[in-house]
Amino acid sequence: MSTARASGGGGETRTAGAAANRARLITAARAAFAEQGYVAASMDELTASVGLTRGALYHGFGDKKGLLAAVIDQIDGEMSAKLARAREAAPDPWAGLIEEGVAYIRMALDPEVQRIMLLDGPAVLGDPSTWPGEQACLDLTIQSLARLRDDGVIRPVDIEAAARLFNGAALNAALWVAAAQDPGAVLHRAIEAFRTLAEGLLVSR
């Protein structure tokens, strides 16, 4: 057991381990997709940069889109974890919802998130709401809203519809911040406007 055993039971240990090579490809792809964009990123260069060839890529991920899907899945997991922490750190459910949106806006400052999750991802893989990670994120927002409605905090609106608009407003605020020449200053304005708009859901304010 020199190089780490995989879970299932297959054999590995060629030069660095199959799972390790997979992880290295995903890491390299995150950087390449973020810096050059999906279409401009060459799979020849990418695989060569980690000492492999395109054969490894098509064996492990099927095709170029498969690699993008793997990258998106990884980033999505990291984002979901951050959102959950932001929500749980808030004093009450309503503040949790707001802080979740604010955290989302902040994440869009990351060039990787901008390019991969908000620009190329939807264009290549289609509607983000069908991605497993995004679906899970939306479900969390729906649960938060449902509880707030049951507690009488927000008005009796269509929960799923409100969740989608809520996330959408945060997403667009994020895009605005990301494209600004002075993201730091714009970030504050976006967050304040987001809070104001969100209060449209409240029963009383």
Place this chain on the structure above:
Amino acid sequence: MSTARASGGGGETRTAGAAANRARLITAARAAFAEQGYVAASMDELTASVGLTRGALYHGFGDKKGLLAAVIDQIDGEMSAKLARAREAAPDPWAGLIEEGVAYIRMALDPEVQRIMLLDGPAVLGDPSTWPGEQACLDLTIQSLARLRDDGVIRPVDIEAAARLFNGAALNAALWVAAAQDPGAVLHRAIEAFRTLAEGLLVSR
């Protein structure tokens, strides 16, 4: 003056007129980009479908992205006109703002708008807020909001920030409707939630 004179003063009238060929290319591109997507659309097939070659394309539009930009500009103009009419048909400024957003949501039912304006466009040409047409659209929303603020209808928020979030919420509602299996039913839910959220801006409701 048999085939229509151009404005500037160049010469044309080869087979159908230069401006006419340009328009035919844009029309064909709208269909091709909407049905196959930007990357999958072949410029050889597209130009051949209107009886030309790729030479005409690179002469008139520079490159493939230039053709997409021309298509987007045309669609953008049509959308702006529709939005303006929706706003002007409303009884008061606040209703005008809401109706503008609702009209935007309805437009996203068009597959051309979905694919070209919301998916491929941003991925290929970058942030939509830098496009001339979108910028004009945002300016109109900003003017509407500024008037409503001066009239004391909405709360004293950051106007540009509110305009961006407002349009963003409408855009995401549009994407949701577009991806739904039953767009007609979802459309109503999206519009209602949009109205509720927008009321967060109002001074009193």
Place this chain on the structure above:
DNA sequence: GGCATTACATACGCCGCGTATGTCGACCAT
């Protein structure tokens, strides 16, 4: 009526993806 310009068509080279095929090591049963 020469001359420059417009508006294309034609020909060429390059790159990038996907796939088919080969190879080397690891496990597995006997």
Place this chain on the structure above:
DNA sequence: ATGGTCGACATACGCGGCGTATGTAATGCC
């Protein structure tokens, strides 16, 4: 220990698509 199977890649090939350089007919200008 050994023949067979499988996994994890590398290598070789073909195809299509983009951009560009070059050629050419029609047109406007003087």
